Amino acid sequence: xxxxxxxxxxxxxxxxxxxxxxxxxxxxxxxxxxxxxxxxxxxxxxxxxxxxxxxxxxxxxxxxxxxxxxxxxxxxxxxxxxxxxxxxxxxxxxxxxxxxxxxxxxxxxxxxxxxxxxxxxxxxxxx
Numbered sequence: 001x002x003x004x005x006x007x008x009x010x011x012x013x014x015x016x017x018x019x020x021x022x023x024x025x026x027x028x029x030x031x032x033x034x035x036x037x038x039x040x041x042x043x044x045x046x047x048x049x050x051x052x053x054x055x056x057x058x059x060x061x062x063x064x065x066x067x068x069x070x071x072x073x074x075x076x077x078x079x080x081x082x083x084x085x086x087x088x089x090x091x092x093x094x095x096x097x098x099x100x101x102x103x104x105x106x107x108x109x110x111x112x113x114x115x116x117x118x119x120x121x122x123x124x125x126x127x
Contacts, residue, residue, distance in 0.1 A: 007095050007126035028122040033061050033109035038080035041105045043072050044123050049100045056095045058120040059088040061113035072104035081108035
């Protein structure tokens with residue numbers, strides 16, 4: 001038997017009080033997609049070798065985007081995404097599983113996005 005639960009983003013407790021847990025969701029990372037240009041992200045919340053190995057990708061643009069994941073630390077860079085990398089449809093949200101070392105991405109847009117240029121990455125876990 002396999003339990004199914006929804007995706008939940010990382011939550012960081014900040015202090016424990018007798019009657020409540022006080023904390024916040026860790027922020028998502030937003031990349032501004034550009035017409036046929038690879039754009040790198042900043043480091044995702046969490047650390048290297050995360051136990052949360054899923055990333056939710058929300059493509060708010062009006063064009064297909066392609067995503068490449070990698071490690072951004074100690075002089076490493078994420079390889080620039082190309083049109084052959086993981087595709088995400090316009091206006092869609094997908095959850096992908098990644099290696100525990102993944103902490104950044106690169107985004108390539110298949111055209112000029114209309115109103116929104118945002119591709120949002122949220123680290124979390126679910127099954």
